[in-house]
Structures are given as C-alpha cells and as structure tokens.
Amino acid sequence: xxxxxxxxxxxxxxxxxxxxxxxxxxxxxxxxxxxxxxxxxxxxxxxxxxxxxxxxxxxxxxxxxxxxxxxxxxxxxxxxxxxxxxxxxxxxxxxxxxxxxxxxxxxxxxxxxxxxxxxxxxxxxxxxxxxxxxxxxxxxxxxxxxxxxxxxxxxxxxxxxxxxxxxxxxxxxxxxxxxxxxxxxxxxxxxxxxxxxxxxxxxxxxxxxxxxxxxxxxxxxxxxxxxxxxxxxxxxxxxxxxxxxxxxxxxxxxxxxxxxxxxxxxxxxxxxxxxxxxxxxxxxxxxxxxxxxxxxxxxxxxxxxxxxxxxxxxxxxxxxxxxxxxxxxxxxxxxxxxxxxxxxxxxxxxxxxxxxxxxxxxxxxxxxxxxxxxxxxxxxxxxxxxxxxxxxxxxxxxxxxxxxxxxxxxxxxxxxxxxxxxxxxxxxxxxxxxxxxxxxxxxxxxxxxxxxxxxxxxxxxxxxxxxxxxxxxxxxxxxxxxxxxxxxxxxxxxxxxxxxxxxxxxxxxxxxxxxxxxxxxxxxxxxxxxxxxxxxxxxxxxxxxxxxxxxxxxxxxxxxxxxxxxxxxxxxxxxxxxxxxxxxxxxxxxxxxxxxxxxxxxxxxxxxxxxxxxxxxxxxxxxxxxxxxxx
Numbered sequence: 001x002x003x004x005x006x007x008x009x010x011x012x013x014x015x016x017x018x019x020x021x022x023x024x025x026x027x028x029x030x031x032x033x034x035x036x037x038x039x040x041x042x043x044x045x046x047x048x049x050x051x052x053x054x055x056x057x058x059x060x061x062x063x064x065x066x067x068x069x070x071x072x073x074x075x076x077x078x079x080x081x082x083x084x085x086x087x088x089x090x091x092x093x094x095x096x097x098x099x100x101x102x103x104x105x106x107x108x109x110x111x112x113x114x115x116x117x118x119x120x121x122x123x124x125x126x127x128x129x130x131x132x133x134x135x136x137x138x139x140x141x142x143x144x145x146x147x148x149x150x151x152x153x154x155x156x157x158x159x160x161x162x163x164x165x166x167x168x169x170x171x172x173x174x175x176x177x178x179x180x181x182x183x184x185x186x187x188x189x190x191x192x193x194x195x196x197x198x199x200x201x202x203x204x205x206x207x208x209x210x211x212x213x214x215x216x217x218x219x220x221x222x223x224x225x226x227x228x229x230x231x232x233x234x235x236x237x238x239x240x241x242x243x244x245x246x247x248x249x250x251x252x253x254x255x256x257x258x259x260x261x262x263x264x265x266x267x268x269x270x271x272x273x274x275x276x277x278x279x280x281x282x283x284x285x286x287x288x289x290x291x292x293x294x295x296x297x298x299x300x301x302x303x304x305x306x307x308x309x310x311x312x313x314x315x316x317x318x319x320x321x322x323x324x325x326x327x328x329x330x331x332x333x334x335x336x337x338x339x340x341x342x343x344x345x346x347x348x349x350x351x352x353x354x355x356x357x358x359x360x361x362x363x364x365x366x367x368x369x370x371x372x373x374x375x376x377x378x379x380x381x382x383x384x385x386x387x388x389x390x391x392x393x394x395x396x397x398x399x400x401x402x403x404x405x406x407x408x409x410x411x412x413x414x415x416x417x418x419x420x421x422x423x424x425x426x427x428x429x430x431x432x433x434x435x436x437x438x439x440x441x442x443x444x445x446x447x448x449x450x451x452x453x454x455x456x457x458x459x460x461x462x463x464x465x466x467x468x469x470x471x472x473x474x475x476x477x478x479x480x481x482x483x484x485x486x487x488x489x490x491x492x493x494x495x496x497x498x499x500x501x502x503x504x505x506x507x508x509x510x511x512x513x514x515x516x517x518x519x520x521x522x523x524x525x526x527x528x529x530x531x532x533x534x535x536x537x538x539x540x541x542x543x544x545x546x547x548x549x550x551x552x553x554x555x556x557x558x559x560x561x562x563x564x565x566x567x568x569x570x571x572x573x574x575x576x577x578x579x580x581x582x583x584x585x586x587x588x589x590x591x592x593x594x595x596x597x598x599x600x601x602x603x604x605x606x607x608x609x610x611x612x613x614x615x616x617x618x619x620x621x622x623x624x625x626x627x628x629x630x631x
Contacts, residue, residue: 048092048119049076066090077119079105080148084115092119100126108177109133110146122148130155134177137206138162141173151177161204166192166235168204168211180207194238194264195221209236224250226260238264250295253279257291267296275302283311286322298324306335312384313339317349327353334363339384341370341432346380356384363395368424371434371460375422377404387434388425394621403621406438410495416445418620419456433461442467444476445614448532449497451476452612453488465490473505475609480574481534482509482609485525500527508537509608510547510574516556518547518576519603520569534571543567546603547576549589559595562587 050056054071067089069075075082075094085098094117102110102117102124113128124146132139132146132153141159146152153175160169161182171186182204190197190211199217204210211233219226219233219242229244240262247256248269258273271277271291278285289304300322302308308315308322308329317335322328331337331349337358338344347362359381360366366375366382366389378393378400394402406417420440427435439455453467453474467474467488476483476490478497485502492498502508502525510518523541527534539545545562565583569576581587595601614620 046078046092046119048082048089048094048117050074050089051076053087061090064091077117077122080122082117093117094119102126104148104151106151106177107135108151110144112144124148132175134206136163138164139173139175153177163206163209163235166190181205192235195219195233197233208234210234213242224248226262228260231259240264252281253277255291267294269293269295283309285309286320288320300324306331313337315349341368342387343367343369344380344382351384358382358384362399364391365395366391368434370432371408373406373408373436375404375406375424377422378402386425389423391422392420398621403441405617405620406436410446410492413447415449416617416620417456418443431461433459435459443612443614443620445617445620449476449478450614451488451490452609452614463492465492472612475612476500477613478532478534480510480512483507483527484509484607484609497529497532499529501525502527505605506539507603507605507607509606511608512574514608516548517602517606517608519606520545520547521603521605522567533574536571537569539567539569541565543581544603545569545579546601550575556592558589558591559601560587560589561601 050067050069051074053069053073055069057068059066059068068086069089070086073082073084073087075087081103082094082096083099083101084096086096088095096115096117098113100110100112100115102115109132110124110126111129111131111133112126115124115126117124126144126146128142130141130144132144139153139159139161141155141157143155143157144159145154154173156172158169158171159173160167161173161175162168168182168184168188168190170184170188172184174183176182184204185201188197188199188202190202197211197217197219199213199215201215202217203212203214213228213231216229217227226242226246226248228242228246231240231242231244231246233240242260242262243258246260248254248260255269255271255275255277257271257275259271261270261272262268269292273289275289275291276285276287277291277293286302286306286308288302288306290302292301292303294300302320302322304318306315306317306320308320310327315329315331315335315337317331318333319331320335321330321332329351331346334345334347335349336343336345337349337351344360344367345365346360349358349360351358359379361379364375364377364380366377366380368374375389375391376395377391378395380389380391382389391404393400393404395405396402403418403420404422406422408415408417417438419438419442421438423437424434426433436458437456442451442453442456444451451467451474454470454472455468457466457468458464467476467490469486473484473486474488476488483500483502485506486504487502489501489503490497491500504523506522506525508520508525508527520537520539520543522539522543524539526538528536543564543566545567546559548559549557551557562579562581562585564581564585567582567585568580570578
C-alpha cells in the first residue's frame, strides 16, 4: 500500500485478522474525526458524520484526507440523513452517487442519481431522476438545488410537481418548503381532473392548494376556455377568481367582465363589473353589472343595468332571471322588453320562450309601435305567436281594483279608451291586422269624440269600431251631437272619423243649447264625416227627422218634422242645410210662434244622455262614471 493512500476492504484482509479488521472498521472513522469532533463539541450539526458503509478508502489530497465510502453508505449532518451507494467526503463536502436518499427531520425526502452536498453552506445539488417528497407533494426534475437552511428547492431545467391529484409543470420552479409555497415560471402547465392551465408564471400553496396567476393564463375545462391575467384557483375547494381582463368561451358562448368567479361545487360562474355574455349563433347577448350563471341548471341571474338581446326581442331592467334551456326570463323590479313591434314596461316581467307566453305585472305600459297605441294596466298576459294581450287593473295606485286604459294617436290628438278588461290579438297570424276587444263599461274620450257602451271591438283590417249593447245602448258624442243605436259602427281613415253606421233603434240628437234638440231616427243610419264633422246622413227604414230651421243669424225660424221610408240630410257647421226624402214622404214646418221655446219637442225614444258622457281622461277611470243632468 502506497504511503499517500489508505484503503480498507473486507476482501483484502486475511481471515486470521478478520476480528482486527472488524475493530478497525468501526474505530477508524471515530479516530479520524475525534480531533475535529472535540474542537466542535458545542456544535455537532456542522460536520458530516459517517454512520455506516460497507467499504471505505482514504486519500491524501493537498495535505488533507479525502474519504471514499461505498456500499450502503449512511451519513448524518445535523438533522439530515444521507443514504447512497458511494460517497466521496472532502472536508465538509460530499459527492454522492447511486440511489441517493436525503432525509430531513421534517419528513422531507430527496431522491436522485448523483449529488453534490456542501455541508458548510448546507445546500445540495442533486441530479438524475430527482424526486423531492414532502407529505403529499412530490417534485420531479433532472436537476435540483436545495437549501437545507431556508428549505428552498430550485430547478431551472424543467420540473413537475404533483399532489396525487394535480400536476404542475414548468421550466423553472422554486419550492419554499418552510412556507409551503411554490413559484413556477416558463411554460407552466397545470393538469387537474377538473381543468388544464397554461401560463408563464404562477404561485402555488401546497398547504391551501391555491394556485395564483400573475401573468396571462389560459384554462381549459370540459370544452370551455377561460383567459385571465390575474386571480387564483383553489384546487381543494374547486373555487376560482379570475381578474385582469378575464374572458371565457363555452358551448358557443363567450363572456367577459372585470372579474369572474367560478364555484366548481355548484358549477356556477359569476361575472362582476361590465359583465357581457353572448351566443353569436343564436343571436343572443346580455350586458349587466353582474351575471350569475349555473352551468348545470343553465339558469342565470342578471343584476344591474341589464340589457338582454336575442333575435326577436330586447329586455332591460334592474334584475332579470333567465333559463337558457327554455329561454324563459323574469324581470324583477321595473323592466322593459322590446319585442317589435311591441315595447313592454312593468314592475315585473316574465316570459316563457318555449310556450310563447308572457306576464307583465305592476304599472304595465304596453306599446304597439305598428298600430301606434299604448295599454296602461296593472297586469297584462300575452302570447308572442298570436300577439294576444289581456290587460286589466289600473296603472297607478288603484292597481288590480282599477281600470286599464288604452291610448291611440289620432291626427295629432290622442284617443283614450277604458274598460274593465282590454284584449288585443291577431286573428290571422299571417298578417299584422289586429282585433281589439273591450268589455264591461267601455268609455272613450277624445277632444272631438266621446263614447260609452257595454262592449266594443276594433278590427284593424277595416279600421272599424263596433259598439255593442248588453244592458244599455251604446252612445257616441261628437261636439254637440249624440248618436245611439243597438249597434254602432265607427270607421276611421287616416286616424280620423270617416263613417258611422247605426243599426236598429237608431237615434241622432243635436243641440247647441241643451234646450232645442234636432232629432233623427230610423232603422239604419249611416253618417259620413269630413274633418271629424258630420257632412251627410243616410237614414233607411221608418226615417223620422225633427229639426229646427234657423236663419243666417242663427235665429230659430221654425220646426220641421219629416217622415219617409228613406231620407238624406246634409250638414254644414253642425246645421241641416238640405234634406231629401224618398218613398211617400210627409213633412210639416211649424213656425216658432206655434212651437214655442219652452217645451222640447220629442220623437219616440228620445233621450239626451249626460250621465255617461266622459268629459276628461279621469272620467274613464272612475267606478262608476256618474254625472248630474244639466239644468
């Protein structure tokens, strides 16, 4: 054996000295290190101790001994145990090779093929198939630097961390074992049963199982994609918050907001702040301050400045509940639906797309922009396919106890109509022509026209109003004229009265002073208007006329009473200026000195109705409408 090398090996020692070699095996390491141990007896953690090995060699290198151990090597450095096949100890550093295992007392374990261990600095570089194990956490890499004092593991040539459920892969990584934090950068990939994540930088807490994003991040999950530039994902609770330009795509749906929250346990997404979701293929989109959506039930809640649009309508309001499967929505709080040609506003709105039925409740304002009319009511039920609307109750404080009101534009003016119930629909869905029904105590008010009847129908196809009798005759007033019959028809042209038809028990009364009454009656009566004033009247069947003749100064000259099978009367400025009688006519003109001015002449069935005549819009809404007879 050369002088600069000391070697001990069980294979080189003769049998007769085997006992001696056994003593040297255990004693020599202690003798070699006894001086250094004595000098550092106050700090036993600073020097690497050899606890066991099968073979050992000593080399003299630059005036110091270098020890080579092989075969089941076990070393101790303070609270750290080192196992390997071969160890080369140089002062307080060690070069380790083969089946390396390094354990810290806090249950951390390091595996590798080779390693450089620096005892004074208490750091280690480990190579090969490197595995770091801490509890449920495992870190796999080809090269790892570990600081036993700071308990910081670092890799920069690619690594993967796993907790048994999720895997985090990156080019570079820092694992703070003490603080239970992982910092990853460079082509970061997270693979979890619930999602996959790609980013450039993130942090991960091994204790809380929370991943934090600090760079542009893309998450994919069961056909959905989500992008953000900040936020976190709780792997344990399957809960996430995505911030800094978050946006997602899922099943043909796209969304964005200032912040997106995700709850995997409830399959719920919450978009907060300028939230926007669209489905381009279906032509649907929604904007709101907050959007809540459950992917399992496909139900959503839109809150704050809501504006929803689809191919047929728009919906706006403070709070909207929406079912994506049935396309049913409900607006809570004042809301608005634009479903051309209809615009609906109410305190609460609900619509079922599958059935086509809707309900508007509370201060309902229903506008038909095509027919240019508006319904004001407490409640309106409607169907989109048939354009059916059923309205009742009052707009305002009276609510369900009041009466609905219809407003229709007529030549720069407004026609008001009220009844206990108002109904509108399209009898033929192939056209836009509507039918309008009103029943029970119908009243109409316009500056030029007022009416009252038991029930009413209006057909847009021929612009005709039908006034019907049930208990009381329908009555229509135009300026100083009163029209009544069992059935009364009124035609509009260009939003003006063009024609009136009276059927059975017809009576027309006109009076300037409510003292002298011009009267016309018959079985059928047709009145033709110009500029909303009667110009011609055609009376058929038992026609009778009783009217006062006046001079150019408006003075009464006499009373004309005519009877015939048929007659035509012509008017100017509300006065009879001409009469034609047909079929054995009879007529008599009586001077005023015979008729007198104090007693009204009357035809059979005469009446002058003032109780039911509305004088204002308010008169349409009272129950009942009663006015005193004039003096």
